[in-house]
Amino acid sequence: MRRIYADYAATTPVRKEAIRAMSPYFDKHFGNPSSLHADGRIAADAIKNSRKIIADIINASPEEIIFTSGGTESDNLAIRGIASSNQKNGNHIITSAVEHHAVLNTVKDLEKEGFDVTIIPVNKYGEVDPKEIERAITKKTILISVMHANNEIGTIQPIGEIGKTAKKHSVPFHVDAVQTFCHLPIDVKRMNIDLLSVSSHKIGGPKGVGALYVRKGLEIKPLFTGGPHEFNKRAGTENVAGIVGFAKAAEIANKEMEREKRRLEKLRDRIIDSILSSVPGSRLNGHPKNRLANNVNFGFVGVEGEALLLMLDSMGISASTGSACSSHNLSPSHVLLALDPDPVKAHGSLRITLGYKTTEKEVDYIIKAIQISVKKIREITPKIEGVTTY
Numbered sequence: 198m199r200r201i202y203a204d205y206a207a208t209t210p211v212r213k214e215a216i217r218a219m220s221p222y223f224d225k226h227f228g229n230p231s232s233l234h235a236d237g238r239i240a241a242d243a244i245k246n247s248r249k250i251i252a253d254i255i256n257a258s259p260e261e262i263i264f265t266s267g268g269t270e271s272d273n274l275a276i277r278g279i280a281s282s283n284q285k286n287g288n289h290i291i292t293s294a295v296e297h298h299a300v301l302n303t304v305k306d307l308e309k310e311g312f313d314v315t316i317i318p319v320n321k322y323g324e325v326d327p328k329e330i331e332r333a334i335t336k337k338t339i340l341i342s343v344m345h346a347n348n349e350i351g352t353i354q355p356i357g358e359i360g361k362t363a364k365k366h367s368v369p370f371h372v373d374a375v376q377t378f379c380h381l382p383i384d385v386k387r388m389n390i391d392l393l394s395v396s397s398h399k400i401g402g403p404k405g406v407g408a409l410y411v412r413k414g415l416e417i418k419p420l421f422t423g424g425p426h427e428f429n430k431r432a433g434t435e436n437v438a439g440i441v442g443f444a445k446a447a448e449i450a451n452k453e454m455e456r457e458k459r460r461l462e463k464l465r466d467r468i469i470d471s472i473l474s475s476v477p478g479s480r481l482n483g484h485p486k487n488r489l490a491n492n493v494n495f496g497f498v499g500v501e502g503e504a505l506l507l508m509l510d511s512m513g514i515s516a517s518t519g520s521a522c523s524s525h526n527l528s529p530s531h532v533l534l535a536l537d538p539d540p541v542k543a544h545g546s547l548r549i550t551l552g553y554k555t556t557e558k559e560v561d562y563i564i565k566a567i568q569i570s571v572k573k574i575r576e577i578t579p580k581i582e583g584v585t586t587y
C-alpha cells in the first residue's frame with residue numbers, strides 16, 4: 198500500500214536538493230570549520246554562506262544567527278540564556294499557555310529555580326491578547342516568549358503587536374517560529390523580535406539542526422561551556438553538512454513560500470469544509486481563518502483521537518493527534534485544554550498537516566478515510582445512556 202504522509206508539522210521529507218548540497222560535506226569537504234588550513238576554510242565558507250541565507254530570510258545580519266541542534270535547543274538557549282544573563286534586571290518571565298513544551302517546560306524549570314513566571318491564557322481559538330501581555334509586564338520582567346504559530350492547532354499569534362508592546366517596555370521578546378519559518382514572512386526588525394527560534398526539519402531540511410536569531414547587542418549566556426564557536430554563544434564543532442542542508446532547504450522553501458501557501462490553503466479548506474459538512478459531531482480546533490496554511494485539527498464527539506489515528510494508519514495515512522513530542526503520552530493536550538477545559542474534547546483530536554509533496558488526490562483520499570473511520574469507530578463504540586452519540 199502506498200502511504201500518504203500528513204504529519205508535516207512533526208517533520209518533513211528532506212528535499213533532494215538539500216541532500217545533494219550536504220553530500221560533499223561528509224567526505225570530500227569534511228574539514229573542521231575552526232581549522233586554519235584549506236580543508237577547514239572550505240567548511241567555514243560553507244557555514245558562512247548558509248548563515249547569510251538564513252539571515253536574509255528574516256532580515257537579520259549573519260552575525261545575529263547562531264546555529265544550534267534544532268528548535269528545542271534554540272528555545273532553551275533563548276530563554277535560559279536571557280534568564281542567566283539578565284538576573285540583575287529582574288526574574289519575571291511572561292509566556293503563553295499554548296507554547297511548545299520546549300518553551301513551557303523550560304520556563305517551568307526556571308520557576309523551580311526561583312524565577313517568577315506568568316502564563317497568559319488564550320481565547321477559544323488559541324489566540325493570545327497582546328493587551329494581556331502588556332498588563333502582565335512588571336519592572337522585573339526580563340523576557341516575553343510567545344510562539345508565532347501553534348504546532349497543534351495552527352493558530353497564528355499577533356507577533357507584530359506583541360513586539361511593539363515588548364519594545365515599548367524595553368523587554369526582550371523571544372518568538373518560537375519553528376512552525377512558521379519559510380511558511381510565513383518574518384522580518385525580525387519590523388516585528389521587533391529580539392530572539393527567534395527556527396528548525397531545519399520542518400522545512401525539508403535534515404533533523405538535528407536549527408538556529409537562534411539573537412539581536413545584535415543582546416547579551417545571552419551560552420548553555421554549554423567550550424570553544425568560541427558561534428560568536429561565543431554556542432560551543433561545539435558545527436554540524437557543517439546539516440547546516441548546509443538546512444540553508445538549501447530554507448532557500449527553496451522561502452522562494453516557494455507564497456505560491457505554496459496559496460496552494461496549501463486551498464487543500465486545507467477543502468478538508469475542513471468537506472469534513473465539517475459531512476461528518477456530524479465534528480468541530481475544527483483553532484482559528485477558522487487565522488491559521489497556518491497547512492494545518493487542520495478536528496475533534497469528533499465520541500471518538501478517541503488515538504483510535505482514529507490508528508485506523509487512518511491502517512488505511513495508509515500518517516497523521517497525528519497533536520504534537521509529535523507528546524504522541525506517546527496519552528494525557529490530554531495542554532493546547533486543547535487551554536482552549537476548552539473539557540478533557541474529553543482535549544483527548545479526541547486529529548491533526549492533519551500538509552506539505553510540499555501533498556497532492557489534491559491525497560487530500561481527497563484523506564477526506565474519504567476520515568469519513569469512513571469516524572463512522573466505523575462510532576459503530577463499534579458502546580452507547581452510554583445520556584451521552585450524545587452519532
Ligand SMILES: Cc1ncc(COP(=O)(O)O)c(C=O)c1O
Nearest residue numbers: 267268269297299348375376396
Ligand atoms: C513550535 C515548536 N517549537 C519547538 C519544536 C522543537 O523543534 P525540534 O524538533 O527541532 O527540536 C517544535 C517541534 O515540533 C515545534 O513545533
